[in-house]
Amino acid sequence: MNSFKHTRENLDERIRRLRDATAATRGPAPDVCGDCQGTGWTVRKENGSNRAHRCECWIREKTGKLKQRAGIPRRYTRCTFDNFTVYPNEDIERAFRRSRDFAATFPVRQNGLLLAGPSGIGKTHMAAAILNECADKGIGGLYCETAALLTELRSTYDKDSRTQETDILRRLANADLLVLDDLGADHLTRWGQDMLHTVLNTRYNQDRATVCTTRLPPSPHERDSLLFEIGGRLLSILHQMCDIVEFDGADYRHAGNHPGTDTLQQLWRARKRQASTPAPRARFAPPGEQRPAGTA
Numbered sequence: 636m637n638s639f640k641h642t643r644e645n646l647d648e649r650i651r652r653l654r655d656a657t658a659a660t661r662g663p664a665p666d667v668c669g670d671c672q673g674t675g676w677t678v679r680k681e682n683g684s685n686r687a688h689r690c691e692c693w694i695r696e697k698t699g700k701l702k703q704r705a706g707i708p709r710r711y712t713r714c715t716f717d718n719f720t721v722y723p724n725e726d727i728e729r730a731f732r733r734s735r736d737f738a739a740t741f742p743v744r745q746n747g748l749l750l751a752g753p754s755g756i757g758k759t760h761m762a763a764a765i766l767n768e769c770a771d772k773g774i775g776g777l778y779c780e781t782a783a784l785l786t787e788l789r790s791t792y793d794k795d796s797r798t799q800e801t802d803i804l805r806r807l808a809n810a811d812l813l814v815l816d817d818l819g820a821d822h823l824t825r826w827g828q829d830m831l832h833t834v835l836n837t838r839y840n841q842d843r844a845t846v847c848t849t850r851l852p853p854s855p856h857e858r859d860s861l862l863f864e865i866g867g868r869l870l871s872i873l874h875q876m877c878d879i880v881e882f883d884g885a886d887y888r889h890a891g892n893h894p895g896t897d898t899l900q901q902l903w904r905a906r907k908r909q910a911s912t913p914a915p916r917a918r919f920a921p922p923g924e925q926r927p928a929g930t931a
Contacts, residue, residue, distance in 0.1 A: 671692065676689065677689075701775050705775070714767060716761075719757060723896070726884055727757070730882040733880050734764065734880070738764065745844065748765075749846075749873055754850050756884040759816055762814045776814065777814065778814045781816060782817065788800055804837075808834055808841070812845075813846070815846070816848050835869070836872060852881070853873070861873075886906075890902055
């Protein structure tokens with residue numbers, strides 16, 4: 636009997652030491668939410684009845700995962716509408732209002748957005764803010780820089796690639812919200828046009844919204860427009876599935892860190908003056924006529 640008791644005590648001691656050693660390697664136990672006790676649900680009384688609600692800790696955790704999976708570039712992960720500086724500029728005010736309203740009403744069925752304008756005016760910030768606000772509501776999205784996306788698709792043709800082209804296309808087509816950034820930055824080959832058309836056409840048929848940004852004019856009648864970089868078929872479907880929001884403004888990248896409204900307004904005024912100043916006309920001599928000495 637004593638031998639059995641001794642063996643039991645020895646075994647209990649070994650178990651205790653093993654438990655302590657395991658706890659030491661794992662670190663302190665994770666904190667358990669005091670509101671939901673780790674269940675992810677809280678109960679509140681409403682109109683005399685108990686109602687279950689998702690706990691704030693569960694929402695924060697899910698939101699963080701959605702933002703991480705969205706693939707937003709590190710520079711833009713904290714972009715929101717609250718930290719976007721709006722200054723006196725009708726274009727910027729209209730684009731900001733349209734983007735914010737889109738995020739506020741999504742996922743109510745609506746057209747996507749095509750944010751078009753010069754570099755540095757806040758198009759990517761607005762697109763990232765849309766993704767972040769949707770993630771806060773529990774809606775997953777996906778960010779893709781267009782050129783990098785096409786490079787990823789091409790890499791699937793490598794014999795050593797473990798990723799299938801169809802897997803990428805399916806992920807793009809099925810995302811609740813897709814952002815295609817900097818569309819038209821590179822001239823699309825016929826293959827590139829086919830890839831993007833497959834994605835956009837699938838999303839169009841499934842009523843899934845897409846937000847695109849481009850630095851090129853979206854009208855096919857303008858010189859150096861988006862048409863010449865992506866082709867007429869892609870431009871046509873973009874006009875069908877997206878509301879065009881074309882705007883101009885000061886280049887935020889030239890305004891320093893955390894620019895104020897006065898600085899941005901001054902830059903915008905200077906930009907408008909520069910745009911309105913006619914370029915000097917070149918002097919060409921008629922055919923067969925020699926230019927006077929000293930002329931350029």
